[in-house]
Amino acid sequence: MASTELPPNIAVLAAPALFGHLFNYGLFGVLSVQVYIYYASFPADPKYLKALIYGLFAVECAQVAVATSDAYAVFGAGYGNFAALTGVHLLWMTPIFSSIVSSSVQCFYAWRIYHLAEKSVYLSVLIVLVALTQGSGCMASGITVHLLGSSDAGIQRTRASTTVWLAGSLACDVLIAGSMLFFLSRKKQGLASDAMLSRIIRLTVETGVLTATIACIDLVLFLAFPDANYHFAPALVLSKLYSNSFMVLFNNRTSMRNFRGGVHTSGGRIWFQTTGSGEAESRMRGQSDTRLATQDISLTKLPGAVQCEISTVVEQDYHSDMRKTSAMSSESLA
Incomplete structure (x- = not known):
């Protein structure tokens, strides 16, 4: 009770x-x-x-x-x-x-x-x-x-x-x-x-x-x-x-995924997509379908384009906390 x-x-x-x-x-x-x-x-x-x-x-x-x-x-x-x-x-x-x-x-x-x-x-x-x-x-x-x-x-x-x-x-x-x-x-x-x-x-x-x-x-x-x-x-x-x-x-x-034009994940990895314009962007898309996974990429100066440099491997393992840090820079050219 x-x-x-x-x-x-x-x-x-x-x-x-x-x-x-x-x-x-x-x-x-x-x-x-x-x-x-x-x-x-x-x-x-x-x-x-x-x-x-x-x-x-x-x-x-x-x-x-x-x-x-x-x-x-x-x-x-x-x-x-x-x-x-x-x-x-x-x-x-x-x-x-x-x-x-x-x-x-x-x-x-x-x-x-x-x-x-x-x-x-x-x-x-x-x-x-x-x-x-x-x-x-x-x-x-x-x-x-x-x-x-x-x-x-x-x-x-x-x-x-x-x-x-x-x-x-x-x-x-x-x-x-x-x-x-x-x-x-x-x-x-x-x-x-x-x-x-x-x-x-x-x-x-x-x-x-x-x-x-x-x-x-x-x-x-x-x-x-x-x-x-x-x-x-x-x-x-x-x-x-x-x-x-x-x-x-x-x-x-x-x-x-909105960082620098987009981030895509696959197999536990992050893929960074940089943004470009004109012929430079067309070359990037044609070479890698907007997914960059190469090393030491640099685009030559093109009229009205954006120069992109990637100093380290862009494909990174997120779950090991980016042991290889991506470093991207963009510079508008005249």
Whole structure:
């Protein structure tokens, strides 16, 4: 029978979980749209990337199913029952799903940084170790809650592992954002391709700061208010923020198609299309069907034409973060 006597602090116990579920559903909707955009826009991407993206989406679907079961047990079948509100139910599985998503995304960034840093192993290994550490702490928190329940002993036992989880996520996100900012900035050469690099840098820093901020807020709320559920809201949405940030960087390629006349993707690669006029453009189209994949191309001066120079290979591997940066310049001739 449902209890009719509820504690005076019922709001600090129920409201964070309620808002956490609402935000979780909203971000899952955004993620679903992003995955569909990826499916429709990049069918030629390598199979390992598709497996990673669709695998993470499957994990997020499972997390939403578990969260829905928990929400029903607390706010549906257990409405007004204080024992249902404080029970663990399937909530212990959420940190496990979160650890899989966050660790996978962070390890993928470590792989990108490995190529950006000209295959320097030490920094990438450090990021992977921090990512696996925080993922292990996250998974340990969920398993501990499942074994010990929501008792005081269980909460105290999860304090250390949860701190490792959230502090490790914060440290790893800051390390990734800083490394990407440093190495991508070094690729700038004062040429037209810098606009694309600037966009990638901005997105990387913004997404890294977002996930690091939410992890920091979650950590502060968990340590400062151990008797309240304030930290539930950010904890429930943390994995969705990682997966959405991950998809933003992949789907950003669609907006790059307008860069310098257009960007086309095929097989996980980006092809830059430069714009020209007159006879120069006709020669370019005739030689490569508007897709340039040659090296050290230069067009001689032609009356009323545009001189285009490509100093490095224009066909680049996007998923290795443009190890060979394209440098294009255009100069109008009299």
